[in-house]
Structures are given as C-alpha cells and as structure tokens.
Amino acid sequence: MFAEKALCCVLALLVGQVYLTSARSVERANTAKVPTVDPTVIILGGGVAGVIAARTLYEQGITNFTIVEARGEFGGRLQTQTIGAPGNEWVVERGANWVQGTQTDGGPVNPIWTLVQKHGVKTQSNDWYGSVSTYDETGAADYLDVFDESSDQYTTLTVAAGARVQKQLVDLTARSGYSLTGAKPKTPADMACEYYQFDWEYAQMPEESSWIASSWGNNYTYDTDDGGFGDENEMSIDQRGFKYFIQAEAADFLEPDQLMLNSTVTNITYSYEGVNVTLTDGTVLLADYVLCTFSLGVLQNDDVTFDPALPDWKQEAIQSMTMATYTKIFLQFPEDFWFGTQMGIFADTTRGYYPVWQNMNLTEFFPGSGVIFVTVTGDESERIEALSDAEVQAEVVEVLHDMFPNVTIPEPTAFYFPRWHSDPLFRGSYSNWPSSFFSGHHQNLRATVEQRLWFAGEATSQKYFGFLHGAYYEGLDVATQLAQCIQAGGCTGITHVPEITNALPYTI
Template identity: 60%
Template sequence: MMSRSFGVEDSKWMVEVGANWVQGTQTEAGPANPIWELAKKHNVSLHSSHYFGSVSTYDDSGPFDFQDTFQQSIENFDKLTAVAGARVPNRLVDMTARSGYALSGSRPRSRYEMAAEYYQFDWEFGATPEETSWLASSWAHNNTFLEFSRENLLSVDQRGFKTLIQAEAEGFLTEQQVRLNATVAKVYTSKKGVVVTLADGAEITANYALCTFSLGVLQHDDVKFVPPLPAWKQEAIHSMSMGTYTKIFLQFPENFWFDTEMALYADHERGRYPVWQTLDHPAFFPGCGILFVTVTGDFSRRIESMSDAAVRAEILSVLGDMFPNATIPDPLDFYFQRWFSDPLFRGSYSNWPANFLSEHQGNLRANVDERLWFAGEATSKKWFGYLHGAYTEGEDIGLTLAECIKGGGCFGLEHVERVRNALPYDVE
C-alpha cells in the first residue's frame, strides 16, 4: 500500500501507486471482507468503481465502438471461472487459464477481443492467461467476489488508502516497537532464536521471526538466510510467480479525454497501454486533470527498463491516436512506480501458475524449524494476490505464533519434504 502526493504545486492530490480498491465488501449477513471492515472503522473514503458500466473504447484511429466484444469478454470470464469452480470438487487436473478459456469456448483473435480479455483477466491478476492457473485464479476470484460481494470500492481518501492500516496500528503499536527506514540484509536462525542483521550493520535478536517479505524479494535472494532455506522451501518459493501491476499517472492542464470512468484501448500489441482511468471525474477528483493507464507483466518490466521520458513519449503518442482531434498538451506531472526493479518489492503481488501444486503452497506457508515463520498474500491459498489475503494471513500466522510464544514453543505447520506428481510421467 503506497500513496503519493502527485501534481503541480497548486493542484496536488494523493494518488495510490499500490493497492487502490476494496475488492468485495459484504452481501447481507454474509461474511465481510476484513479490509472493508477496517475501512469503515477508520472512515476511509471510498467510492464505487463502475468497472463494466462506464467504459469507453478506442483503437489507433480514435474512438471505436467494440462494446459488444467487451460485453462478450465479461461472459467469457464468467464462464471461465464458473467452469473451473465446477471442476475443483472433482479434482481434475489443472491447466493454464488460456487452456481454460479455449475449453470454455473463448479463443480471442482480433485485437479488440484480446484487449477486452486483457481487461477481464490480466488487469485483475497482473499476468497473462498463459502464465496463470485456471483453477487457482478462479477460486481466488470466486472466493472474493462471490463470498463477499461483486462491489469494487476505489479509495479516494486524501490521507491515503494506507490510513486504514496506520490507524489500526496506532491502537497497539508504540514507536519503540517499530524500526523505520531499515532494510534487512540477513536472517540468522538457530535452535536458540533469530538474529536479524540490517543493512547498516545493526542487529536485532528475538526468539521468533515472522517474515513478510514479498514473494519477489524471496525469489531474488535480496535477503540472505543463514543457514540457507531448505530445499523444500526454496522449491515452493520458485514454483510460484510474481505479477507486476503498474499504474502510470499523468496530470494535464485540462481534460481532453473520455467522460466515462474507464477506457479500453485496443492496440495491435496485446497489453500495450490498454486500460485507462480518469480521476478528473465527478465521482472522484473533479478538476484534478489526472489520468492514469495500467500495464502489467512483461510490459511493466519493459517500461521499467526505459527512461521516464521515453515512456512518457510513448503514452503521449497513444493518446494522440486515441484522440486525433485533440491537441495533447505536455503533462504537468508524470510518475510510475518501478515495482519489479525495486529490491523492497520485486513485483506487485503473487500469481499461481498451473504447475504450482497445493503441496507447494503449504510449503511456502510453512515455518522453517521452530523459529522462522512466513506470511503474506502469497501464502494465502484462498485469496493470494489480494489485499485481504495479505491481511488474513498476517492475522492467522501472527495468532499461531503468539500461541507458540505463550505456550513455550511449538512444532508449527506441516510441510512436504518432496513434492511429487500424482502419477509419474510415462516416457517409454
């Protein structure tokens, strides 16, 4: 969760470069999303996002109506997740979401079909259907939007969306319990406890440690573990994948774009600046002049290798195609977070590939010996990739660890020493 003051001096606004939505709230007396509960508790300002009912469509010739294709993509995604939901109890073999799309009758060929599919899938999971488990993506989506509700609430709180976490922490944390601006370099574990070495050489000792490093940080070996993490843990870490989700913000002196909340651009290259959102809208921050576009996956990593000026030039070129009758002014401000390159993140959130087995997930979540524990959205089997998955995992593992401390020790969570295929491959 990361907020940023964005815009020129006389028109600054707090924008969310990280998590931005409460995804799923509550249906009648059903279970409530814990993030929704926290947002209400701390009076975080939210506004309903009309994902599907307020979308304009464009291609490189300007406004182009492919609403029928867009609506069909919604049906295709609903069918994809519904068919997978029916498969899970039967314990049928998993495959990629691309295979799932094909088996449920969707085979996008035109750029309009691909852009519409991107809006439904990549924009949600931060990865392509080819990279993603059909079953796992479906249950994470269904457990969120069917268990809670289909509502998406966009944070418009000028304190920042992270306020709900900060305000909650103020109820029990003291300044002495938090070390700010400190980067962990090494984690040393033994039967006696844990020693954490910071980048400046300072050491913190404890009986137990709970690691909430992102999956990407673990995959990049940005923190050294002594002794090295066991093979079963390393295999689990590298069997899951990390998605990247990049919002690129621009502030203009005047609004020249669509009056809907969203816009979808169909480029010949799938994933090239496809999903646009305006904050200069009566529902959000009217008069702010802020427009942002989202890219994901390989395209996110591509633009991170480019200069800001080069990315800005590409985006202005796309805007010129989308609005051929408008004079596109130079932006007053421009920013995007380089999530993949940043050693504190190495991506945005986890993604479950088709070859990631339930045993891998259990091993990713399991503690190492008695002293070293792990939590985060990636360890959530039910809600990986979602903010509420990160919250519930932190709460669950934290409570488990507290019981260990109170009880004078515990064995912890089970792991599988060697993950095997259900059946061996026949190579004869």
C-alpha cells in the same frame, strides 16, 4: 482530546515524521530449546500482514515484539505519490487502490472494508463494467458487445474450473481453460477485453496463470455463493492515502519501542534455538521467533540472505510461485479532453500495450484535477521500467493521439509511474499462481523453518493470494498459530511437505 493527541503522536512515529534515533536491540529471553513465558518476537515488514500479525499477538497477551520496517512508514505496498502542477496537486496511489468486494446483504465482510470504515478512509464506488468507453488505433470504436461477451467468457471460465476441481482433474493454464470453453480471442478488441477481465486482475497473462487458482481467487472474493464479499469495488480517494487505515490501526495498540522504521534487513541467521536479524547498519537483533512478511519477490531475488540457506523444500516453493508487476502510469493535463466514463479500454495490435485507462477528473473522484492514468502489467511493466520517464511518457501520449485523433493534446503538466519490479524492497506488486504450483508448494511457502522462522503475506494466502485481504487473513492466521505455539511453550509450527509429487507419474 488527550486520546486524539496520543493517537497523533504514535501515528507520527508510524509515518516517519518522528523516528527513534537509535536502533533498539532485542535481547533474546534465553537460548534454551523451550522458550520463556514472554519470548521475543521480531516481525519483519510493516505492511498489512505485519501490522495485523502484531495486533494479533497483542490481543493474545504477547507484547514483547518489535516490527522492523525498511521504509519510514507503515503500509508495505500501500504507498502514495503527490503529483500535479503547483496549486493543483493530488495524492495518488502507487500500489493497492481498491477494497475488492465489500459486503453483500449481511454476508461476510471484507476485513479491509471494516478497517476502512473504522478509520474513516474516503472511498468511491468504482464501476468497472457499467461505465466504460472503448478505443482502438483509429480512435473511438464501439466494441462494448465484445466487452460484454468477454465478461461472460470469464464467468464461464471460472465455472468450468469449479467443475474441474469436483472431477479432480489436473490443473491447466487459464489460456487452456479459455480455449476449452470456446474463448479464442483473435482481434485486437477481443484481446483488449480479455486483458481487462484477466490480466488487469492477476497482472499476468492467461498463459502464465493457473486456471483453477485464478478462478477460486476471483470466486472467493466476489462470488457470494462461494462465501465472497460481493462485486462492489471501492476505490480510495482519501488524500491521506489508502495506507492511512493500516497506520491508524497500528496506532491503536503499538508503543513507540515496538517499532523500528528505516531499518533494512540484510541477513537472517536461524537455528532451533533462536534467530538473529542483521540490519544494513550492522545492528544485530536477537529473538526467539521471527515472522517474515517480506514480499515473494524479495525472497525470490535473495535480497535477504539466510544462514543456513533455506531448505530445498522452502526454496522450491518460493521459486515456483510468480511475483507479478502491476504498474499505474499517471498523467495530469491542463484540461480534460478524454472520455466521460470512469474507464476506458484501448485495443492495440500488440496485446497489453497501454490498454486500461481510468478517468480521475470526474466529480466523484478528483474533480478539476486533470488526472488520468493507464495501467500495464507483467512483461510490459518490466519493459517500461527499462526505459526513461521521457520515453514512457512519449509512448503514452502517442496512444492518446491514437485514441483522440481529432484533438490537439497538450503537454502533460505532470507524469509519474512507480518501478515496482526493480525496487529491492518489493521486486514486484503481488503474487500470481501458475499452473505448475501445487497445493504442497503452497503449504511449504507458509511452513515454519526450524520452529523459529515463520512466514506470512498475501502470497501465503491460498484463497486470496494477490489480494490485500489475503495479507490481512494471513497476518491474522499465522500470528494466531504463533501465539498458540508460544503459549504452549514451543511447537513444530506449520508443517511442510518433504517432496511435491505429481498426482500420477509420467509415463515415458
């Protein structure tokens, strides 16, 4: 009972129910070029990468660290929203919602799945391919044959990408890959099904995405032949929120004086001797090392300034990757009038116009909730963020009228969607790898600056960029290297590539 009370007290701090009343300044051990045995470390960001990095340092015997988090709770892009009419309210996920790949026949286990099971987060298997209904602008339209063909085309795309790597051929866009493997969508149904296979995962179009990287991102996660976890997708339906697993994990080892919530960073001043971090309230934190786990979007938009400016090789890497946006739009209705499957696809003449729907009213999800949601990505996400809630709701309801022309659709009792792209703490949902982003760029995205400034997050994961388990692995790997550096009395850190060049020069 005492242990349970202790856990609750620390967890309350993490979720913002209790907050340290004054900022804790971290005194740097010294400013000598060789750090002391117990140097100070500041971890910027309390998402999965930040918490796992802190846990890794703790396990290595390094405890003089502080996590600085801008929001009032840990979780990063793991965030919830309570929606619904009074008496029928439900917690839905604004951000990450799934454990993508769990474990197959004793093979590799997704570390997110391990934490979800450890902390008892309630999930439900989500059938993305066997429980699907299809619609177009005339209503119900059976094009499941097109859907099945699009799944085969995506598999062909990833296999061909592997062959391209073996032959050491240059990368192309995924659109080029689709075309070269014979997939050229022409009809709205073709485009909607391709969207479901590709855009719904990467939050950008094939034209904007690397053929090779998008393929390995899929294979290393789902394909057991490539060391993946398997094709099972577990959706969080826990009313404490998906974020609970990382908050509970943090509560297992963090002390109250190792965290600062509601603390937004404005400036990072660094040198070979140490790092100063300035917060919006003027507080200056001093450290021997800083591990930055900000989203790629924050780094791209200069929401935090660096003094001196980050070196050209680092800035090039940051600006060469893409921060994509993935937007779930939730509606609640007084009664269920839609499809009885888990998933629905809407084929509009405009590609990507409210295409992927999910039924949460089912018994295994939120029975009796009257909740359904639709997802848009990329340019459509940015477009709707410029509209009012009322304008977006009107568009979404009009699509439902198209899908169900013979139904009198009532007014929603609840409507909500997050604006990830315009949120200054994130500037998008997760990273995507374009075809012009080379391995050297990726190495530079991870690389240490002046031995003291380190970087980690889902975007720095080569195999799992854009995935929640990518953030986990990067927090673990980078913090392990940082711990080794500290234990060795200093190091150069993760090295960078001075200049990124083409495999062969252009002939002009």
